[in-house]
Amino acid sequence: LNITKNYMMLNSIIMRNKYTPFPNDKNIAAVINGSCASRNIKHTDVAHFDTYEECLNAVDSGEASYSRIPVVVLEDLYMSDYYTNIIPVIESPEIYLSLGVSSSNDIQLYSILNKSLVNLTNEQTAQVLSNNTLMFGKKEMSFKALVYSNPVIFSLIIIGFILLVVTIVFMYFWFKMKNQVIYFKMKKVENISKVRSEFLSRMSHEIRTPLNAIIGLANLMRLSGEGDPVTQKNISKIDSSAKFLLSIVNDILDMSKIESGKIQIESRPFSMDNLLRQLSNIFLVMAEERKIKLQFKCCFTHKNFVGDELRLKQVLINLLSNAHKFTENNGEITVTVLESAAEEGVSELRFSVCDTGIGIPETDLERIFGSFEQVFRKSRSNQQGTGLGLAISRNLVELMGGILSVRSEVEKGSEFFFTIKLPVYEKQFDEILENNNEVRLHSYLAGKNILLAEDNDLNAEIAVTMLEMQGVHVERVVNGQQAVDRFQETLPGTYDLILMDLQMPVKGGLEAAAEIRSLSRDDAQEIPVIAMTANTLQEDREKALAAGMNAFIPKPFDVEQLYKSIEKFLH
Ligand code: ADP
Numbered sequence: 001l002n003i004t005k006n007y008m009m010l011n012s013i014i015m016r017n018k019y020t021p022f023p024n025d026k027n028i029a030a031v032i033n034g035s036c037a038s039r040n041i042k043h044t045d046v047a048h049f050d051t052y053e054e055c056l057n058a059v060d061s062g063e064a065s066y067s068r069i070p071v072v073v074l075e076d077l078y079m080s081d082y083y084t085n086i087i088p089v090i091e092s093p094e095i096y097l098s099l100g101v102s103s104s105n106d107i108q109l110y111s112i113l114n115k116s117l118v119n120l121t122n123e124q125t126a127q128v129l130s131n132n133t134l135m136f137g138k139k140e141m142s143f144k145a146l147v148y149s150n151p152v153i154f155s156l157i158i159i160g161f162i163l164l165v166v167t168i169v170f171m172y173f174w175f176k177m178k179n180q181v182i183y184f185k186m187k188k189v190e191n192i193s194k195v196r197s198e199f200l201s202r203m204s205h206e207i208r209t210p211l212n213a214i215i216g217l218a219n220l221m222r223l224s225g226e227g228d229p230v231t232q233k234n235i236s237k238i239d240s241s242a243k244f245l246l247s248i249v250n251d252i253l254d255m256s257k258i259e260s261g262k263i264q265i266e267s268r269p270f271s272m273d274n275l276l277r278q279l280s281n282i283f284l285v286m287a288e289e290r291k292i293k294l295q296f297k298c299c300f301t302h303k304n305f306v307g308d309e310l311r312l313k314q315v316l317i318n319l320l321s322n323a324h325k326f327t328e329n330n331g332e333i334t335v336t337v338l339e340s341a342a343e344e345g346v347s348e349l350r351f352s353v354c355d356t357g358i359g360i361p362e363t364d365l366e367r368i369f370g371s372f373e374q375v376f377r378k379s380r381s382n383q384q385g386t387g388l389g390l391a392i393s394r395n396l397v398e399l400m401g402g403i404l405s406v407r408s409e410v411e412k413g414s415e416f417f418f419t420i421k422l423p424v425y426e427k428q429f430d431e432i433l434e435n436n437n438e439v440r441l442h443s444y445l446a447g448k449n450i451l452l453a454e455d456n457d458l459n460a461e462i463a464v465t466m467l468e469m470q471g472v473h474v475e476r477v478v479n480g481q482q483a484v485d486r487f488q489e490t491l492p493g494t495y496d497l498i499l500m501d502l503q504m505p506v507k508g509g510l511e512a513a514a515e516i517r518s519l520s521r522d523d524a525q526e527i528p529v530i531a532m533t534a535n536t537l538q539e540d541r542e543k544a545l546a547a548g549m550n551a552f553i554p555k556p557f558d559v560e561q562l563y564k565s566i567e568k569f570l571h
Pocket residue numbers: 318322323326355357358359360368373374375376384385386387388389390391414
């Protein structure tokens with residue numbers, strides 16, 4: 001070849017494999033086809049490749065030891081890839097470019113080319129260079145190159161990503177754990193409340209059974225009229241103490257029902273007159289005994305409303321008995337009921353119980369509505385109570401849609417009041433007049449046959465005596481199985497009604513009632529079965545009805561209550 005003058009000089013860099021000793025006699029130079037390896041750099045062999053990219057790949061893989069690459073090409077190559085095993089050698093020689101003409105060719109071509117190259121301007125050489133080498137800016141940077149050229153940013157991104165994943169995983173397990181903890185806590189609370197409600201139901205049953213005997217016997221003794229006045233007075237005291245004990249059991253049960261959200265407010269028509277009459281019956285005698293002036297100031301245009309008469313009565317009885325307890329002899333108690341129209345068919349009723357008693361210090365006005373809260377008073381020794389009455393009353397009033405509030409001044413008196421809305425009941429219905437003090441004759445009961453299933457002898461004796469007083473024939477059995485057998489043995493129509501205790505040995509009342517209902521005889525479906533039990537929770541009532549029973553008399557029962565419940569079915 002005849003070589004022309006240099007027409008261009010390129011800066012180059014020697015790129016070597018970082019694991020191969022350099023410079024070294026055993027080095028293999030990677031060169032592009034048409035070039036030769038520099039004689040200035042030690043090497044034993046030369047490997048030829050078509051492109052600089054292939055040269056670099058060979059060095060990177062260790063196939064070659066080094067390669068001399070023009071800087072402009074290298075920049076471009078590093079844009080599209082990153083060679084992890086390659087490092088540059090600092091001192092790198094320049095590359096000079098010339099044209100070569102075969103010596104066998106016409107010398108004229110060589111001379112023309114040579115002259116032309118001399119005349120090339122700097123701009124023209126730069127143009128040639130950029131046209132043939134610079135790809136910079138035209139090629140997209142590869143992801144690998146991008147990562148290797150921005151290691152810090154990518155490290156941060158990866159750390160951030162890992163942290164994010166770790167946080168998400170942590171949060172997931174944390175929430176899962178938290179849910180588990182909440183679930184177990186709820187289960188625990190559920191169990192506690194179940195155990196408590198079972199305990200209360202048991203306790204209430206256990207206390208009610210002997211109370212039934214006490215109240216029943218006291219009733220029987222009072223009704224027989226036997227004994228001197230002192231004995232009769234003592235019987236009254238036994239009766240009222242037993243009833244007080246019963247009210248405590250009821251209060252505790254009520255409070256527990258309120259706390260567990262099991263209390264329900266009923267909606268049934270009732271007569272307001274009748275309700276107030278019952279209140280005056282209960283409290284008038286007590287008031288007269290202590291020379292307390294008890295007044296009812298009522299102003300309502302409608303007679304009948306729809307609501308929970310029992311719960312409303314319970315609240316008013318509690319407020320009135322408090323007024324009695326905390327008012328000295330010769331004081332005054334006023335019950336006020338005012339009706340005003342609220343909306344179509346609904347009235348607003350304001351109830352107030354006002355007394356001229358000892359009053360409540362301002363600091364205690366809120367506290368007394370809490371469970372077991374009482375105002376400490378040095379002077380009063382006859383202050384009976386559990387401190388549950390107002391707590392229950394406030395909750396009941398709230399369930400009825402009102403707020404029980406108090407206004408009071410020490411030594412002047414107190415006023416407890418609340419307003420509730422009740423739908424008006426326009427139709428007429430029979431009013432049941434209650435008078436607890438005398439036993440009336442219930443003519444419908446005379447001559448009827450009742451099957452009584454009761455395991456407790458004393459309670460059975462009381463019930464039998466009470467029923468026989470009205471001319472009822474009673475046959476007693478001691479468990480549910482005997483009740484079923486007796487009913488099956490006798491002809492249809494033998495019994496007019498069955499009174500059934502719920503907790504009995506051998507077979508309980510619920511099973512017995514269900515079995516009687518499933519018998520295939522004419523009166524199996526019709527015969528009234530009344531549950532008579534010391535279990536008084538709502539669940540117990542529901543269970544009794546579900547077992548096919550018609551009604552539920554809670555023990556201890558009042559004589560009149562027993563007669564009336566039975567009479568309803570025999571009428
Ligand atoms: P109890 O009457 O069984 O103690 P309550 O919850 O009904 O429980 O009442 C709580 C307390 O509020 C009473 O112990 C008493 O100190 C006070 N209190 C309630 N009503 C009156 C009232 N009319 N006059 C004065 N104090 C009252």
